[in-house]
Amino acid sequence: MKMKLFNLFILSIFFAFCVEAQDEKPNIVWISFEDMSPILSCYGDSTAHTPNINSLANQGVVYNNVYATAGVCAPSRSAIITGMYPISIGTNHMRTGRDIMSWGNSTYREEKGVVDKKGNNVREYSAVLPKDVKCFTEFLRAEGYYCTNNAKTDYQFAAPFTAWDENDTKAHWRNRGDDQPFFAVFNFNETHESKIWKNKDYPQTVDENIVHLPPYYPDVTEVRQDVARMYSNLELLDKRVGQIIQQLKKDGLYENTYIFLFSDHGGPLPRQKREVIASGLHVPFVIKYPQSEKVGHSDQLISFIDLAPSVIDLAKGEIPAYLQGKSLFSEERKYSFAARDRMDEFTSARRSVTDGRYLYVRYLENETSAYQDIGYRTQVPTMRVLKEMYSKGTLNEVQSKWFSPLTSSEMLFDLENDPFETKNLAEDKSHQKTLKKFRSVMNKWMKKTPDRCIQPEAEMIEEMWPNNTQPITLNVGGVYQDGVLKLNCPTESVSIGYRVNGGKWKLYHQPISTQKGDLVEAKAIRIGYKTSEITSFSNE
Incomplete structure (x- = not known):
């Protein structure tokens, strides 16, 4: 009997250790x-x-x-x-506003005159993300x-x-x-x-x-x-x-x-x-x-x-459930997708996909070449040399390819045999089966993946900022019940932060237990909106 009790005691310690390890x-x-x-x-x-x-x-x-x-x-x-494709949340245009820039010229837009693919002027903005993101x-x-x-x-x-x-x-x-x-x-x-x-x-x-x-x-x-x-x-x-x-x-x-x-x-x-x-x-x-x-x-x-x-x-x-990716620790993917839209003062809509061996690119609009004369990049000495040598005709065929007129709206590269991506296999008869496979993969992804950046950027901004005005998050409301404060906000899909007695801001995710005399301050934000004003709640 003593041995059985001892064994049960050891098992209880073992299981307690396992639970603690799992919870850590x-x-x-x-x-x-x-x-x-x-x-x-x-x-x-x-x-x-x-x-x-x-x-x-x-x-x-x-x-x-x-x-x-x-x-x-x-x-x-x-x-x-965010765990979301930039095209799905309207963040794929580089870039949206100088107020959130870490790099670049503060007078950039005034000097360059940024426009979308329809020639509409593009203002600075903070992207308003879809609800729940x-x-x-x-x-x-x-x-x-x-x-x-x-x-x-x-x-x-x-x-x-x-x-x-x-x-x-x-x-x-x-x-x-x-x-x-x-x-x-x-x-x-x-x-x-x-x-x-x-x-x-x-x-x-x-x-x-x-x-x-x-x-x-x-x-x-x-x-x-x-x-x-x-x-x-x-x-x-x-x-x-x-x-x-x-x-x-x-x-x-x-x-x-x-x-x-x-x-x-x-x-x-x-x-x-x-x-x-x-x-x-x-x-x-x-x-x-x-x-x-x-x-x-x-x-x-x-x-x-x-x-x-x-x-x-x-x-x-x-x-x-809304996240578009998957945990690398629990699932493996077959394809990785990417997208390009406006880059600084130039717009170019491109989408690509790779399985690690092949990489496929699709140009969604007519382009003169893969290269765009983006001003910021010309500060790199190599860029200036490349431009000068191309204009003089002193680059070889591979080096000229980036600047040369596009002959197809599709590209296909074999990353194993051509790691520097110098040979476009899209027009190679021996690679048509692979091309059709990746064309189909891209079609399916584009069909199931919302793409806000496919529309002219000025129109997207108008949807985000109606009447050219940034939306504002409404103020936080709250109700006390037995010293417990429940917060709410009428603006959809907000995050609420709060602090108690002037302390650090915390994320509100459950009702707040307070002591008599505590002062709780709260404010709310929806991404892309202006932050609400601070609302105060006192537990009298």
């Missing part, structure tokens, strides 16, 4: 950086010396087939934070997570105050409550396109004579210098990555934290950034699992549309 929520860190293709040592390119990234990759899983949903930062980041971090905050962003947002809409516990250059997991799980994002800009010409104050640590050039570039001094600067910027990034790793280790968190390392889209140079081919979409992506329980390389196909549901899944939350 993991810490998650994202280290995101700008404008970079998979040109790291873990992908076979050791040009840049990146010991911290190498160490992280050696202790984690290096994913070989990860693709952004856009070849430029703001639309890509809107997909990451939230920043996915709100679902983490509702699960008890402390969510921080340091510090870039660039979502195509003003970041709602309900998205983060901290959203500034001091945001850090170290400011959380005791034993509170955290989701901490660090955004580094050392590798941004602008740093190709702005990093002249930093030493160029990579010799321009050792870099390998893609075949779509001529071998001239300016190009070599820019490519060497790109690799040098990676070495600067590596030091920032090392700082985060050391902080995690110092806090005793490194072994038990999921660490994601990835770029927000493909490379920073011409014919890379902004393109919806692999050079603009294919990114480095590493996950260091707790205790390094998984290591090696994976060919799993992942889209940025999967990041939001993946993190919610890790946090043991319920994945909202």
Whole structure:
């Protein structure tokens, strides 16, 4: 009898331990950086010396087939934070307004005269998202997570105050409550396109004579210098990555934290950034699992549309049904889709899809060439050289292809045999079966995926901002019952934040228990709307 009781006691401890382990929520860190293709040592390119990234990759899983949903930062980041395709939520035009810009010229629209595909003037705006669409971090905050962003947002809409516990250059997991799980994002800009010409104050640590050039570039001094600067910027990034790793280790968190390392889209140079081919979409992506329980390389196909549901899944939350992605930890996808619409002062509607082996592009409107003379990009010395050499006829056939007139509205590339995407197989008779397959895949995706950006942008803005006026979130109401405050807002699909006695703003997701004399302040926001005024509630 004593033995049976002892066994039951041991079993009860075991089951209690299992339940506790299942309920424990993991810490998650994202280290995101700008404008970079998979040109790291873990992908076979050791040009840049990146010991911290190498160490992280050696202790984690290096994913070989990860693709952004856009070849430029703001639309890509809107997909990451919402878990929605930018075309479906009206955030695919680059960009929407200077009030939410981290980069660029503040007088840009006045100087360039931005217009949509019908020639209508396009005003600055913050995109109004479809109802129910939230920043996915709100679902983490509702699960008890402390969510921080340091510090870039660039979502195509003003970041709602309900998205983060901290959203500034001091945001850090170290400011959380005791034993509170955290989701901490660090955004580094050392590798941004602008740093190709702005990093002249930093030493160029990579010799321009050792870099390998893609075949779509001529071998001239300016190009070599820019490519060497790109690799040098990676070495600067590596030091920032090392700082985060050391902080995690110092806090005793490194072994038990999921660490994601990835770029927000493909490379920073011409014919890379902004393109919806692999050079603009294919990114480095590493996950260091707790205790390094998984290591090696994976060919799993992942889209940025999967990041939001993946993190919610890790946090043991319920994945909202409206999300268009799927958790990379529970499902595998067959295809990754991307889209391009207006880029700064030029409009071009393109959609693409890849399975990791082939990549298919469709131009939705007549275009003179794949190239567009976007002013911001001409600050890159390589871009100026390419333009000059093309005008003089000194580029070879491969190098001229980007500028040359399009002969088809479709492109098909074999990424395995042609990784630099120099041969369009769409008109090759031997690849017609593959072309028809991807044409069908694209047709099905376009049919089932809402696309707000297909319409003229000015018309889309009028739907978002009726009478050219940004909508305003109505004020929060509330009712006390036995010291418990229930908040509400008449504006549909809002998020509500509150603070008690002047403390930090918290996300409202359940009624608030208060003490006599407490002062609760609340305000609401729907993404794209102006935030409501603050309403006060006193428990007298």
